[in-house]
Amino acid sequence: MSGVRDVNSSRTAGTGTAARPASWLAMTLALAGNELRLAARRGESLLVTFVIPAGVLVVFSMFDTSGDTSTGRPVDRLLPGSAALAIIAASLVSLAIATGFERQYGVLKRLGGSPAGSSVVVAAKTAAVVAIEAVQLALLVGLATVMLGWTAGATASPPLVAAGLVAGTVAFAGLGLLMAGMLRAEATLALANLLFLVFLVLGGIVVPLDRFPAAVASVAGVLPAAALSQVLATGLGMSTADATEPLALLIGWAVVLATLAARRFRWD
Secondary structure, X not given: OHHHHHHHOOEOOOOOOEOOOOOHHHHHHHHHHHHHHHHHHOHHHHHHHHHHHHHHHHHHOOOOOOOXXXXXXXXXXXXXXXXXXXXXXXXXXXXXXXXXXXXXXXXXXXXXOOOOOHHHHHHHHHHHHHHHHHXXXXXXXXXXXXXXXXXXXXXXXXXXXXXXXXXXXXXHHHHHHHHHOOOOHHHHHHHHHHHHHHHHHHOOOOOOHHHOOHHXXXXXXXXXXXXXXXHHHHHOOOOOOOOHHHHHHHHHHHHHHHHHHHHHOOOO
């Protein structure tokens, strides 16, 4: 937040008058940089965010949880799921909890009187998480390649993976910031962890959706976690399914949740 304050406290050269507020983009970039610095100080949070998806990838790759419904190796299915789990852990759980307590302790209230509106806060926090998740994805792919012998499929599409990462981050960050901006910090903590478990089960991350009853699979299929897993699976070449529909669904979730987060966010 000091970056936003520094941008807005500059003076017009030679006049001594206050400069006009920085542009929306400048404020967003300044606050995003500050968010990354704060994230680096929360080492225990980053550790959990990085370790859990990696643990799911390595441990469950040793077992076949597909129930004989998949002919590929477990890692081929679990890498996209673990990447989706990493995005959910960072953009929903960690972000929601940290922001909830920042709001409760009055940290965010100082921004309420600045030109940086709620849309700047939502955009900056989301951008910072995207940067963190890019590192997470690189580490998961490296881990899968070195330890588990994974190779990308012939139909792999890095642009599709990038689109899924950004859209998924915006969607889950929007959900996390919506909760953090409306609920008490303790309620946000509990709900974020509950949703994490729900998305872990119903996102096709550990168990394929076709192993669930038809009614449950239908509901799970329209949730952002399942859409994200499907987009990443196609993007990494682990599935030949058309990703157009799940990507459109994921973008729809992203637009709705980010808009709600920006409009409903309260400073205190």
